[in-house]
Amino acid sequence: MARHDVDARQLMTLLSVYLKQDLRGGKAFMQFGAREYIKSNIALLMLTGMYLFFGFMMGMAVFATGLDVFHYSVFILTFTLFVIALAMLAESGNVIFNEKEADVLGHLPLSPRTYFAAKVLNLFLFTLLLAAAANLFPAIMGIWATGSNLLFVLAHALSAALVALFATALIVTSYGLLMRYVSRERFDNIVTYSQVALVLFFMFGFQILPRILGTNKMIFAPGFQWYYLLYPPAWFSGVTLLLIGKLELKWLALAGLATLSLVTLGTVAIRKVSRDYSSFISNLAYSEGKPEPEGSRVRQVERVGARSFTQTIKTFFLSNTTERAVFELVSTYLRRNREVKVRLYPSLAYFIFIPLLAIFTEGLPDPFINQSFSAYALMAALMICYISLTAIEGMIFSEHHPAAYVYRVAPIKKLGDVHSGFRKAVMAWITLPGFVVLFVIYSILWHDPVHAVMTLAPWVAITPAVLMIPFLMREVLPLSRKYQKGQQTARNFTLFLSCFIGLSIVAAFQVMAIREHIPFLDMDFPYWLFIVCTAIASITLYKILRVLSGESKPVQPSDLNS
Numbered sequence: 001m002a003r004h005d006v007d008a009r010q011l012m013t014l015l016s017v018y019l020k021q022d023l024r025g026g027k028a029f030m031q032f033g034a035r036e037y038i039k040s041n042i043a044l045l046m047l048t049g050m051y052l053f054f055g056f057m058m059g060m061a062v063f064a065t066g067l068d069v070f071h072y073s074v075f076i077l078t079f080t081l082f083v084i085a086l087a088m089l090a091e092s093g094n095v096i097f098n099e100k101e102a103d104v105l106g107h108l109p110l111s112p113r114t115y116f117a118a119k120v121l122n123l124f125l126f127t128l129l130l131a132a133a134a135n136l137f138p139a140i141m142g143i144w145a146t147g148s149n150l151l152f153v154l155a156h157a158l159s160a161a162l163v164a165l166f167a168t169a170l171i172v173t174s175y176g177l178l179m180r181y182v183s184r185e186r187f188d189n190i191v192t193y194s195q196v197a198l199v200l201f202f203m204f205g206f207q208i209l210p211r212i213l214g215t216n217k218m219i220f221a222p223g224f225q226w227y228y229l230l231y232p233p234a235w236f237s238g239v240t241l242l243l244i245g246k247l248e249l250k251w252l253a254l255a256g257l258a259t260l261s262l263v264t265l266g267t268v269a270i271r272k273v274s275r276d277y278s279s280f281i282s283n284l285a286y287s288e289g290k291p292e293p294e295g296s297r298v299r300q301v302e303r304v305g306a307r308s309f310t311q312t313i314k315t316f317f318l319s320n321t322t323e324r325a326v327f328e329l330v331s332t333y334l335r336r337n338r339e340v341k342v343r344l345y346p347s348l349a350y351f352i353f354i355p356l357l358a359i360f361t362e363g364l365p366d367p368f369i370n371q372s373f374s375a376y377a378l379m380a381a382l383m384i385c386y387i388s389l390t391a392i393e394g395m396i397f398s399e400h401h402p403a404a405y406v407y408r409v410a411p412i413k414k415l416g417d418v419h420s421g422f423r424k425a426v427m428a429w430i431t432l433p434g435f436v437v438l439f440v441i442y443s444i445l446w447h448d449p450v451h452a453v454m455t456l457a458p459w460v461a462i463t464p465a466v467l468m469i470p471f472l473m474r475e476v477l478p479l480s481r482k483y484q485k486g487q488q489t490a491r492n493f494t495l496f497l498s499c500f501i502g503l504s505i506v507a508a509f510q511v512m513a514i515r516e517h518i519p520f521l522d523m524d525f526p527y528w529l530f531i532v533c534t535a536i537a538s539i540t541l542y543k544i545l546r547v548l549s550g551e552s553k554p555v556q557p558s559d560l561n562s
Contacts, residue, residue, distance in 0.1 A: 004270060005113045014110075014118035022126070022485045044129075044486035050493050051083065051133035059138035062145050069148040069244070070224075073156060073237035076138045077163050081233055083134055084127045084167045087489045089346050091126065100399060116176075116274040124168045126485060131164040132157075148244065155243035159236040162258060166232065169265035176273030196349045224250050229257065318424065322412050326421030327428075330395060330478050334429050339399050343483075347390045347492065351434055354380040355441055366446040367455065367514050377442065378507045381459035384434040385466045386499040391426045392470045393491045397483035404480035407555055416551025419471050422478050423464075431463055454527065458510055458534040465538045466503070468545035475556065506534070 001008050022044065058079050062072050105115065139156040142148055178190055228234035238254025318324040333340045354376055355364060367377055398404075412418060435456055442452035470476060512518050513530030 001117075005111045006117050007111060007114045010110060010114050011118055011121075014115070015121055018118065018122040019125070022122070043484060043490040047087075047486045047490040047493070048129065048133045050490070051130055052136060054079075054083070055134040056137040058134075059141035062138075062141050066146065068146040069142065069152065069246075070237055070241055072142055072145040072148075073159065073240045074228075074231075074234050076135065076142070076156070077159060077233035077236050080131055080134050080160055080163050081167055084130055084164055085171070086346075087130055087486075088123065088127060088167055088171050091123075091485055091489065113270070113274040116269075120168065120172055120269070123172065124165060127164040127168050128161060131160045135160040147246075151244040152240070155240045158243065159240045162239065162262065163233065163236050166236070166258075166262060166265070169262065169269060173265050173269045173273060176269060179273070193345070196346055196352070228254065232258075232261065235261065318421065320417050320420070322410075322417035323421035323424070326418050326478065327425045330422055330425035331429060333395065333398070333479060334391075334425065337398075340395065343397075344391055344394045347387050347394070351380065351383045351387050354383050355438075364442075364445050366442075366448060366451050367511075368448075368451045369446075375507065375511070377455055378510055380438055381435075381456055382499060382503045382507060384431060384438070385459065385463060385503060386495060387434065388426055388431045388463065388467055389470060389495045389499065390492055391430050392422065392467065392476075393495065395422070395426070395478050396476060397481050397487065398479035399483070401480055401482050404477055407477050407480065412555045414551065415475060415553050415555050416546070416549075418478075418555065419476060419549065419551055422476065423467050423471075426467065427463070431467075435460055454531075457531055458506065461531070461535045462503075462506060462538045465541040465545065468542060468549060469498075471549040471551070472545055473548055473550065475550075477555075 001011070058076060061067065061075060067075065135156065139153045139160070142152045142156055143150060145152070235254045235258035238251045238256075239258055241248075241251040242255050318327055334344070364376055407418070438456060439449070439452050442455060443449040446452060509530060513525050513527045516524055516526055518525045
């Protein structure tokens with residue numbers, strides 16, 4: 001390590017601090033009551049439990065499908081790489097690009113490579129924890145795969161650890177190269193939107209690759225295929241096959257590609273990324289950006305008319321001054337804050353994924369014409385509700401959380417004004433644009449805008465009630481809490497399961513209304529009646545949840561003696 005300018009003592013000190021932050025946390029500045037200090041990271045424990053459950057379900061495939069040991073290993077490692085990559089994309093921004101650390105570490109005699117190594121190890125230990133949870137049961141169940149033996153447990157454990165290292169190295173190296181070759185102004189935008197692209201890549205990768213290669217199936221063809229040489233999870237499955245005693249040239253070739261990929265990424269990280277890492281973080285924290293162009297003030301004056309029109313609309317829909325102030329605050333962070341965008345924007349890929357998957361598989365037929373339609377048209381609308389909930393949960397956290405003390409000292413009459421401004425900002429910037437995009441897609445594909453409106457109308461009606469759920473029986477203040485590792489991913493999983501269970505009931509009734517019949521009651525169910533019932537149920541549920549959320553109460557004032 002000394003040869004590569006890495007101080008072992010400093011590295012262990014930094015790593016221990018990062019682990020304490022991840023596992024134990026610090027003071028929750030805006031939290032009041034007996035438990036003012038966070039004693040453990042509950043979100044990380046929840047996330048680990050979820051991965052154990054999902055891993056158990058994936059491992060059951062060995063009994064349901066009779067996969068041989070290689071294809072079972074490829075299947076499990078594909079799942080591992082997928083979930084680890086998504087978690088990394090959600091968490092890496094808060095680890096790799098933490099601007100506040102420059103104030104604490106910037107003046108210390110800390111080499112860039114030591115600092116970079118601590119960051120990489122911190123992320124790797126996080127991905128290793130997730131990989132261990134996701135592969136605990138599959139490693140044991142793999143003993144029953146065709147051609148496997150008892151050595152599979154240890155061999156698969158090593159392969160899963162290497163997959164975690166591969167995912168960490170790939171994302172860290174990619175961001176590191178962007179740091180080196182892209183200006184700060186472009187860097188923020190590239191990182192934000194590249195994460196959306198990476199999420200789509202990992203979600204579509206193993207679904208589209210077989211189709212491109214001509215198998216026309218959702219799974220790879222049996223036997224060894226040449227395209228496994230292009231597929232990273234298969235590389236690490238080659239390591240598993242070698243370690244359980246399958247000494248064949250094809251497994252050796254796959255294991256060689258796995259080793260080569262790790263060596264290449266490690267070399268690039270050490271030589272191209274690590275030496276400039278500290279200076280980049282300092283520039284990120286202290287750079288003032290580009291100076292204003294000469295004609296910018298003239299253009300600002302020209303936009304006054306447009307702004308006045310916008311302000312008129314805001315005054316109409318946001319009559320309360322507190323509501324308007326919260327709306328402006330949340331809107332500004334959604335549009336401009338890098339931390340929020342890096343954590344939140346990848347969730348938009350889930351919305352994009354459904355229509356694209358439909359087009360690549362069964363198409364996206366008009367449900368009012370084709371009675372054998374797929375559920376993708378309804379699932380896309382469901383995902384808008386899910387993404388909106390994700391945005392609300394994600395916007396609770398911020399690196400600027402100490403500034404949220406203003407909620408405690410400002411004369412805010414009631415909590416509902418804050419909640420209302422929060423919800424309307426999410427609806428204005430995420431929910432409504434999502435429905436507009438779906439309307440355009442459906443209108444173009446179906447050549448019938450009326451059917452597009454009829455499909456989306458029930459989901460638009462229930463959205464205000466759905467967005468009340470995060471505020472149920474708790475005080476939710478935007479940007480008021482310190483973020484801890486794992487919270488974004490754990491909340492995303494929890495919300496996804498909640499949406500899938502709850503909103504799928506709405507989708508099921510919509511399907512029956514489109515077919516104008518309820519089979520289990522053997523009665524007619526016209527679509528107009530479904531829309532009316534949905535609107536009435538949404539209004540009723542909204543009022544009930546508004547009462548349960550305690551929005552008529554005032555914001556809890558600060559305790560000046562604490």
